[in-house]
Amino acid sequence: MTLDQPAPSRGTTIRSAEVLVTSPGRNFVTLRITTQDGVVGLGDATLNGRELAVASYLQDHVVPMLIGRDAHRIEDTWQMLHRGAYWRRGPVTMCAIAAVDVALWDIKARIAGLPLYQLLGGASREGIMAYGHASGRDLPELMDSIRAQQAAGFRSIRVQSSVPGVDKIYGVPAAPSSGTYDYEPAQRAPLPVEEDWDTRAYLRHLPQVLEAVRNEFGPELPLLHDAHHRLTPNEAARLGRAVEPFDLFWLEDCTPADNPEGLRLVRQSTTTPLAIGEVLTSVWDYRQLLSEQLIDYVRSSVTHAGGITGLRRIVDLAALHQVRTGFHGPTDISPVGMAAALHLDLAIHNLGIQEYMQHSALTGEVFGQSFRWSGGLLHPGEEPGLGVTYDDDAAARHPYSPAYLPLNRLKDGTIHDW
Ligand SMILES: [Mg+2]
Numbered sequence: 332m333t334l335d336q337p338a339p340s341r342g343t344t345i346r347s348a349e350v351l352v353t354s355p356g357r358n359f360v361t362l363r364i365t366t367q368d369g370v371v372g373l374g375d376a377t378l379n380g381r382e383l384a385v386a387s388y389l390q391d392h393v394v395p396m397l398i399g400r401d402a403h404r405i406e407d408t409w410q411m412l413h414r415g416a417y418w419r420r421g422p423v424t425m426c427a428i429a430a431v432d433v434a435l436w437d438i439k440a441r442i443a444g445l446p447l448y449q450l451l452g453g454a455s456r457e458g459i460m461a462y463g464h465a466s467g468r469d470l471p472e473l474m475d476s477i478r479a480q481q482a483a484g485f486r487s488i489r490v491q492s493s494v495p496g497v498d499k500i501y502g503v504p505a506a507p508s509s510g511t512y513d514y515e516p517a518q519r520a521p522l523p524v525e526e527d528w529d530t531r532a533y534l535r536h537l538p539q540v541l542e543a544v545r546n547e548f549g550p551e552l553p554l555l556h557d558a559h560h561r562l563t564p565n566e567a568a569r570l571g572r573a574v575e576p577f578d579l580f581w582l583e584d585c586t587p588a589d590n591p592e593g594l595r596l597v598r599q600s601t602t603t604p605l606a607i608g609e610v611l612t613s614v615w616d617y618r619q620l621l622s623e624q625l626i627d628y629v630r631s632s633v634t635h636a637g638g639i640t641g642l643r644r645i646v647d648l649a650a651l652h653q654v655r656t657g658f659h660g661p662t663d664i665s666p667v668g669m670a671a672a673l674h675l676d677l678a679i680h681n682l683g684i685q686e687y688m689q690h691s692a693l694t695g696e697v698f699g700q701s702f703r704w705s706g707g708l709l710h711p712g713e714e715p716g717l718g719v720t721y722d723d724d725a726a727a728r729h730p731y732s733p734a735y736l737p738l739n740r741l742k743d744g745t746i747h748d749w
Contacts, residue, residue, distance in 0.1 A: 342368035343402045343442070348394045348434075350376070350386050353726035356693040357515060358382045358734055359665040361721060362389055362430035364438060366402050372437035373719055374430030375634045375668030378422055379517050379661075380736040388427040392416075397431065405435045409640045425612035425637045432638025433671045433717070441716035447671070448711060451639070451678035458708025459676040461660075461687035462487035462555055462580075466503040466514065469493065470543055477548065486707030487553035487580060487684060492540045494533050499526040499737075501559045501749065513691075516736055517663065523735035528561060528747050534570055541577040553580040553684075555606075560584045560748040561739075564593035571601030580684070581606040581628055581657065587748060588616070594625035604628065609659040612636050614644040621652045628683050632659040634668035639675055646679050655683030662688045666698035670719045673702055673711035685709060696725040 344367045351361040360376040360383075376385045393412065400408060412428045413419065440447040448454060463485035467473025473492055480488050491502030499505070504514045518524050537556070544554060556579060562570060567585035574582065583606040586593050597605065606628035611617060612635055620626050629649050636642045646656055656679065658672045669690075676685050687709060690698075701718030703710040712718045739749035 342366060343370075343438075345397050345400050345402050348389075348397045348431075350390045350394065351721065351723075351726060352382065352386055352731045353697055353729050354731050355697045355725065355729040356691040357517065357662060358731055359694075359697075360386050360389075360430075361665060361667055362434050363721060364397065364402065364431070364434040366438060370402075370438050370441050372402070372434035372441065373667045373717060373721055374432065374434035374437070374638070375665040375671070376426055376430035377634060377663055377665050377668065378426045379663035380734065381423065382731070384423045385426045385430075388423050389430060393427055393431060402435055402438045405432060405439065405640060408432070408435060409637065413637070420613045420615065422610070422612050422635055425641065426635055429634050429636065429638035429641060429668075432640045433633060433667065436639050436671070437716040444715050446711060446713050446715065447639075447674040447717055448677040451643075451675060454677050455680055456677065456682065458703075458706070458710045459673060459682065459685050460487060460707060461485065461685045461704075461709045462489055462553070464489045464491070464502070464514065464688060466491040467493070468503060470540065473540065473544065474547055477544065483689075484704060484707055485687075487555065489555040489557060489686075490541065490544055491557065492537065494529065494536045496532045497527055497529050499524075500528070501526065501737075501739075502557060515662065517734040518737070519732050519734045521733065523738045526737045526739045526749065528739050528741055530562065530566060533561070534566060534573070537570065538573045538577070541574050541579070545577045550578065554578070555580045555583065557583040558585045560587045562586050564596040567597045568600035571597055571603040571605070575601060575603055579603055583607070583630065584609070588620065591619040591623070591625060594620065595623070598625055606630050606657050609635075613641065614648055617645050617648060621648050621654055624652050624654065626654060628655055628657040630657055630659050632664055632668060633671040633675060634664050635659070639671060642675065643679075646675070646681060650679075650681040655681045657683045658685055660686035660688060662690055662694070666690060666694065666700050667717060667719050667721075670700065670702060670711055670717040673709055674717065676709070677711060693729070697722050697729065
């Protein structure tokens with residue numbers, strides 16, 4: 332016996348799905364889905380440093396499956412792409428699925444005439460607390476950078492610092508920033524640039540930096556720090572314990588999340604809150620981290636974790652274990668992906684904080700946005716759908732140009748986690 336599929340109403344049938352690659356200041360991949368009635372939805376498919384792999388996955392393997400489907404069937408389409416590929420999970424696959432998912436949510440909300448957050452349960456708060464990035468090659472430069480972020484409206488701030496003896500380090504621009512934090516790790520070059528790393532120097536230096544910042548800015552300012560996957564669990568445990576007096580909002584990616592058991596050692600050694608997950612793409616990646624309460628914040632993004640539908644599964648599992656969210660929000664999350672995050676942030680109960688790196692004015696020429704930023708809070712706005720538009724003429728002025736994330740080496744030349 333076969334079940335007849337109900338015929339989609341003609342108007343919401345997917346007429347076209349276009350993969351758009353542009354580079355207004357940095358590379359972005361966008362999926363644009365259009366229905367028979369001409370309703371357009373956008374999805375972010377940007378995977379930093381590996382952009383064309385997702386573009387091909389979509390163009391060559393996913394777009395042909397979308398034409399003729401009912402745009403309203405979001406869950407069914409998600410399951411078709413997730414289970415139907417046979418090859419599950421992974422950043423390329425989950426980024427492609429995310430782009431389709433977000434574009435379909437955009438369409439559904441535009442048809443409803445509502446901002447997307449209203450379809451996700453409505454607002455749980457008035458605005459979304461966001462954190463900005465500050466960094467310095469030395470303490471005076473770092474203090475200036477923190478003040479500049481405060482002047483830009485941020486009420487919570489991530490602090491990154493150079494380390495004596497390390498030449499090029501994650502999170503610190505080579506030149507001092509002038510108010511805006513314009514660190515961009517993905518460099519346009521035929522091959523990756525190389526940075527260097529010294530764990531012992533970092534572990535000696537960072538607690539002094541955080542102590543100086545806490546003394547300068549007082550006890551109220553929420554401070555965050557990103558260790559960027561570079562420590563062993565034992566080193567991470569040492570660091571977490573050493574910085575406890577400085578009351579971090581979170582310590583991020585203190586050790587790679589590939590081995591969740593490693594977090595047990597960190598957990599047993601320190602009460603410093605832990606954030607992990609910007610490279611995780613599926614609820615399955617989080618099962619042990621959440622069920623054992625090994626972390627405090629999930630860092631995945633809508634763009635890289637299967638869209639609104641995929642990330643909501645992670646958020647709901649996290650809520651069972653009193654874990655909150657801190658979605659990844661660097662500039663390689665396009666304005667489309669950022670808008671999707673803000674709609675989800677506004678609707679969920681267990682929001683922690685949202686990372687917010689402001690996009691360049693050049694990026695704004697391609698992507699029109701409707702979000703608001705005031706009083707340290709973000710809001711996705713009240714436009715129907717995501718509230719983001721895409722300008723084809725502006726996009727055509729900025730063709731794709733290869734860019735790589737850096738490599739990272741120890742002093743003896745050994746490749747290390749970047
Ligand atoms: Mg990070």
